[in-house]
Amino acid sequence: MGGYTGEELTAIFLMQGFSGLSLFCVFLLMALGLAIIFGQMGVINMAHGEFLTLGAYITYLVSYLASDTWPFLLDYYFPVAIALAFLGTFILGYLVERFLIRFLYNRPLDTLLATWGLGLILQQIFRSVFGPREKSVVLPDWLMGSFQASDMVDIPINGVMVVALTVVMTIGVFFLLYRSRWGIKVRATTQNRAMANAAGINTEKVDRLTFALGCGIAGVAGAAFTTIASTGPTTGSLYIVDTFLVVVFGGAxxxxxxxxxxxxxxQSQSILSFFLSGSMAKVITLMTVVGILMFRPQGLFASKVRR
Amino acid sequence: MDKPDTQALAASRWMDKFGGRGKLIQILIIAFLIMVVLPLCADIFRLNLYGKYLTYAFVAAGLVLCWGYGGILSLGQGIFFGLGGYCMAMFLKLEASSPENTAIQSTPGIPDFMDWNQLTELPWFWQPFHSFTLTLILIVAVPALFAFLIGFAMFKRRVGGVYFAIITQAIASIMTILIIGQQGYTGGINGITDLRTLMGWDIQTDFAKYVLYFACCGALLLCLLAGQFIINSRYGQLLIAMRDQEDRVRFSGYDVANIKIFVFVAASVISAIGGAFFTLQVGFMSPSFVGTVASIEMVIFCAVGGRLSLIGAAYGAFLVNLAKSSLSETFPQLWVVAMGALFIAVVMLFPRGLAGLVDDYAGPVRRWMKETFKRPQPAPAVEKKTAPPASNTSPDSAPILSAQESH
Structure with a gap:
C-alpha cells in the first residue's frame, strides 16, 4: 500500500480505527433505536435523526443550566442529562406513536413519508428555538483530556466514555429484547400479532412502548453525541440514510x-478516508454495502422474522 | 347507419387505449391551461419558473407509474432527473467551452471547472456529449440503463417495498457525494453552470424561453399520454394486479420482476426527460436536484397530486412548487413547516391526493350538471349509439390475468 512501512500502517490503522470507533458509536446508538422500531415493528422512522438531535439539545440545555446557574453541579450533570434526554425523547416518541404512527401500521411506505414530514417540522422547530448555528456543550472536567496508551497513540477520554455508553446501551437493549418479559411480548407481537393478541398481550400498548423506547434510545445517543461533536438542527438527519443502511445491512x-x-x-469509512478523500471513502463504503445488499438482500445476519 | 356506428366504435376503442374520453379531455384541459392560459397570464420570467415546475411534473408522473400503479416507492427519482439533466448540461457546457471561448484557460477547450481543478484533457465520459444526437440518445439511455441495473439486481432477488425505498435513497445519497467529491469531472457542488447556447442558439433570450417552455409542455403532454397508454394497456392491468396481489400474479405464470423492472425504467426515463428540460430552462444543473431531499420532495409532489392519477400528479408538482416558491420568498421558515405538514396531511388525511378529492367532489357535481343540463335534450338515440361501444370494449380489458403474454 502506497509506500507505507508495516509499522506505519499499524499505527495508521490504530488511529483511524479509533476515530472510526466514535463514528461506529454514533451509528450503533442510532441504529439500536432503529433496529427496534424498524426491525421489530416494521416502521420506517425517518424522523429518528431528529430524536437524536432532540436528545443532544436536551443535553445542551442541561449543561448550559449547569454551567450558568449552578457551576458546582457541572461535574455531575451528565448522568442527569442522559436521563432527561431519554425521558424527553421517550415522551415525544410515545405521542408520535399515539397520534401518527398508529394509523399507518399497514402502510409502511406511508409512515416513511409522514415521519419525514415530522422530521422537517422538528428541524424547523430546533432552528427557531436554538438558532441555525451549532451548539456545543460544556464538558465536565473528568470528560476532558486523554490518556497516553503509547507514545504514538493518544486516546481521548470522551471517546472512551462514548464507547462505554454504547456498550452499556447495546447490552441493555439485548437484555430488554431477549431476556425480559417485555421483550418476549415485543417479539411475540412481531412474529404473530393475532396470536399475541389472543394470548393476552396488549399489542397496542407493546407497539407504543416499543416505539417510545426506540426514540428514547435515540435520545441517549444524542446525549452521547454531544460529547464528541457539536449539535445543529440538521445533525441527526445527516446520519439517517447511513443508519438505515446499517440496519438493513445488518439484517433488520x-x-x-x-x-x-x-x-x-x-471502520471501512474511517480507514479508507486516510488513503482517499473523505467523500470517496464514503462513496466506496456505501457502494460496497449496496452492492452486497443486491446479492444478499436479507442482510448479513438473516433473521427468521416473517414479513 | 352502420358506418357511423363502426366509426364511433373505432374512435372509442382508440380513446380507451388512453383511459377513455374523460381522461383525454382532462389532458386537453391541462394542455389548455399550460399552453394558453399560463402564457397569457404570466410574463416570461414567471413563465420560465412555471416551466421549471412543470419539469417536476415529469418526475411525479413517473412516480405515479412506479409507485401508484406498481407499488414500488423509489426514493431515488432525483438520480434519474439528475442524470437526464446532467447529460443535457454536459452537452451545453461543452458547447459553451469551445476553444475560442476558453482561450484564457491553461487548457483551452475544456469546461472552466476542469481547468480550475488542473485537468488537462476532457475525461472519456464527456466525449460523447460533443454530438447533439448522441446526447439526446444518452439522456434517455443512461438513466434507462442505470434503472435497469438497479431494478434487475433488486427485483430479481425479490427485494421490494421498504428495502427498495431505503436502497434507492442510499444510491441517491451516494450519487450526490460522488458528484460533489469529484469536482474536476462534474463541477462539484456548484454543478454545471453558465449554459448559454444550444447548437449556437441563445437559450437565454425571451423568445428561446418561450420556445423551450412550449417544448417542455409538449413533451409533458406526450409523457402523460404515454403514461395513460401504459396504465390502460394489458400490461397496466397486470401492473395493478401485481401491486395488489403479487404472489397471485407470480403463480399465474408471470415474471413479476420483469413487470417491475419495466415500470421502474419507464418512470426513470420520464424523469430524465424532465431533467433535461430543467437544464434547458433553468440554465444550470447541480447536485442539489439529485440528492435524498430533492428525491423525497418529488415523492410528495406525486402524493399531493394523487398517486393514482398521472394528471393529478402533474397538477401536484406544479402547485406544490408554486406554493414553495411563493411561501419561501415571504416566509422561509414557514415553508419548511408547511412542507412537513403537507407530508403528514397527505398521508393521514387524503392519501389519494388532489385527484382523490376531485373524484370525491366532482362526481356528484357532474351528475348534478348532467341532470340539469341534459334533460331538455331529447336524444335517447344518441345515448344508445355511444353506449354499446363501452360495453363492447370493457370485456376486452376485463380479464386481468388471462395469461396470454407473459411480459
Whole structure:
C-alpha cells in the first residue's frame, strides 16, 4: 500500500480505527433505536435523526443550566442529562406513536413519508428555538483530556466514555429484547400479532412502548453525541440514510448484525478516508454495502422474522 | 347507419387505449391551461419558473407509474432527473467551452471547472456529449440503463417495498457525494453552470424561453399520454394486479420482476426527460436536484397530486412548487413547516391526493350538471349509439390475468 512501512500502517490503522470507533458509536446508538422500531415493528422512522438531535439539545440545555446557574453541579450533570434526554425523547416518541404512527401500521411506505414530514417540522422547530448555528456543550472536567496508551497513540477520554455508553446501551437493549418479559411480548407481537393478541398481550400498548423506547434510545445517543461533536438542527438527519443502511445491512431484526454492520461501515469509512478523500471513502463504503445488499438482500445476519 | 356506428366504435376503442374520453379531455384541459392560459397570464420570467415546475411534473408522473400503479416507492427519482439533466448540461457546457471561448484557460477547450481543478484533457465520459444526437440518445439511455441495473439486481432477488425505498435513497445519497467529491469531472457542488447556447442558439433570450417552455409542455403532454397508454394497456392491468396481489400474479405464470423492472425504467426515463428540460430552462444543473431531499420532495409532489392519477400528479408538482416558491420568498421558515405538514396531511388525511378529492367532489357535481343540463335534450338515440361501444370494449380489458403474454 502506497509506500507505507508495516509499522506505519499499524499505527495508521490504530488511529483511524479509533476515530472510526466514535463514528461506529454514533451509528450503533442510532441504529439500536432503529433496529427496534424498524426491525421489530416494521416502521420506517425517518424522523429518528431528529430524536437524536432532540436528545443532544436536551443535553445542551442541561449543561448550559449547569454551567450558568449552578457551576458546582457541572461535574455531575451528565448522568442527569442522559436521563432527561431519554425521558424527553421517550415522551415525544410515545405521542408520535399515539397520534401518527398508529394509523399507518399497514402502510409502511406511508409512515416513511409522514415521519419525514415530522422530521422537517422538528428541524424547523430546533432552528427557531436554538438558532441555525451549532451548539456545543460544556464538558465536565473528568470528560476532558486523554490518556497516553503509547507514545504514538493518544486516546481521548470522551471517546472512551462514548464507547462505554454504547456498550452499556447495546447490552441493555439485548437484555430488554431477549431476556425480559417485555421483550418476549415485543417479539411475540412481531412474529404473530393475532396470536399475541389472543394470548393476552396488549399489542397496542407493546407497539407504543416499543416505539417510545426506540426514540428514547435515540435520545441517549444524542446525549452521547454531544460529547464528541457539536449539535445543529440538521445533525441527526445527516446520519439517517447511513443508519438505515446499517440496519438493513445488518439484517433488520438482528442485534448482532446491527453491531457488526455498524462496525464494518464505520471502520471501512474511517480507514479508507486516510488513503482517499473523505467523500470517496464514503462513496466506496456505501457502494460496497449496496452492492452486497443486491446479492444478499436479507442482510448479513438473516433473521427468521416473517414479513 | 352502420358506418357511423363502426366509426364511433373505432374512435372509442382508440380513446380507451388512453383511459377513455374523460381522461383525454382532462389532458386537453391541462394542455389548455399550460399552453394558453399560463402564457397569457404570466410574463416570461414567471413563465420560465412555471416551466421549471412543470419539469417536476415529469418526475411525479413517473412516480405515479412506479409507485401508484406498481407499488414500488423509489426514493431515488432525483438520480434519474439528475442524470437526464446532467447529460443535457454536459452537452451545453461543452458547447459553451469551445476553444475560442476558453482561450484564457491553461487548457483551452475544456469546461472552466476542469481547468480550475488542473485537468488537462476532457475525461472519456464527456466525449460523447460533443454530438447533439448522441446526447439526446444518452439522456434517455443512461438513466434507462442505470434503472435497469438497479431494478434487475433488486427485483430479481425479490427485494421490494421498504428495502427498495431505503436502497434507492442510499444510491441517491451516494450519487450526490460522488458528484460533489469529484469536482474536476462534474463541477462539484456548484454543478454545471453558465449554459448559454444550444447548437449556437441563445437559450437565454425571451423568445428561446418561450420556445423551450412550449417544448417542455409538449413533451409533458406526450409523457402523460404515454403514461395513460401504459396504465390502460394489458400490461397496466397486470401492473395493478401485481401491486395488489403479487404472489397471485407470480403463480399465474408471470415474471413479476420483469413487470417491475419495466415500470421502474419507464418512470426513470420520464424523469430524465424532465431533467433535461430543467437544464434547458433553468440554465444550470447541480447536485442539489439529485440528492435524498430533492428525491423525497418529488415523492410528495406525486402524493399531493394523487398517486393514482398521472394528471393529478402533474397538477401536484406544479402547485406544490408554486406554493414553495411563493411561501419561501415571504416566509422561509414557514415553508419548511408547511412542507412537513403537507407530508403528514397527505398521508393521514387524503392519501389519494388532489385527484382523490376531485373524484370525491366532482362526481356528484357532474351528475348534478348532467341532470340539469341534459334533460331538455331529447336524444335517447344518441345515448344508445355511444353506449354499446363501452360495453363492447370493457370485456376486452376485463380479464386481468388471462395469461396470454407473459411480459
Amino acid at each position: 431484526a438482528s442485534l448482532l448484525g446491527t453491531v457488526a454492520s455498524a462496525f464494518g461501515i464505520a
